[in-house]
Amino acid sequence: MTVGQRLIADWLAQAAPDSNGAWAEWLDHGVALLPLGRRFDAVRVPAARIHAAVGSDQPQMVADALESWLEGPVLRDLRSSLGPYYVLIEPGADWDGPDERLSTNTYLGVPRPGQPTMLTRWIVEPSQPGCLCDVRRLRALLATAEPLRTVGRR
Template sequence: MDTELQRAVSQWLAETDPRPDRVWAEWEKHGVALLPLGRRFDAIRVKADCVHEAVGSDEPHTVASALETWLAGPVIRDLRSGIGPYYALAAPGADRDGPAERLTTGTYLGVPRPGHATTLSRWVVLPQHPGALCDSRYLRALLATATPLRTVGP
């Protein structure tokens, strides 16, 4: 992602908070900022094992490539543990059902600054432009493949 686009995406993310300067300060100090959900986007929390089963791998590059292809939208991974969940950013109120949990108004999500590494979380798929979000129907279709695999597995 080029620097100008990265800056535009970062600004769009920061403006989810009524005080964008607070977000920039948190990114500067911690590399991650707590952003309020429900205004510009919701987060759909998906267990790591469910994502890994659906894409057929837990290798980070393979997972990132599969999620980018399937979802065509931003995804964050919680790195605080080996089983840290994935968060697909979707439109507020977007249709969703299945094994994933929607996080919305009244909830905050730790969002890493685009283009910067952090040990708490990382972008698996960066937003391609300000306002880019996952289509929850594509996420539902992807996750639907994990359940049959789980029942057929060893």
């Protein structure tokens, strides 16, 4: 783990009431259940919508596109090929999109930076502590999903 990844992991762990508990979960399971609404919220976006918006379902192309567009952290649930993406945003950010916002009273399985797991993976790791996605950029990206899906059906 690099120094930068350690700083980011410390910042993420502080979302939990007991940051030592988050570290213990990472060590034991590779994933920590972190409460939303304190350090960050998440927008759950179906895989099909992300893939339509970026024009690919190839993992590296998706990762590159999301990193370029969103400039912030994105996780993916890997339990199925249809697993959703979780875009991490500021708590209280103005989100009015059709995709579900997850916040207070919700927990998200978050892998430790630099440590992929079988259940969930960073598609775009945080670049620094506190770096989150801008909802305006997420809206702009997702606005392309439906028109591209429609064109692809023709």
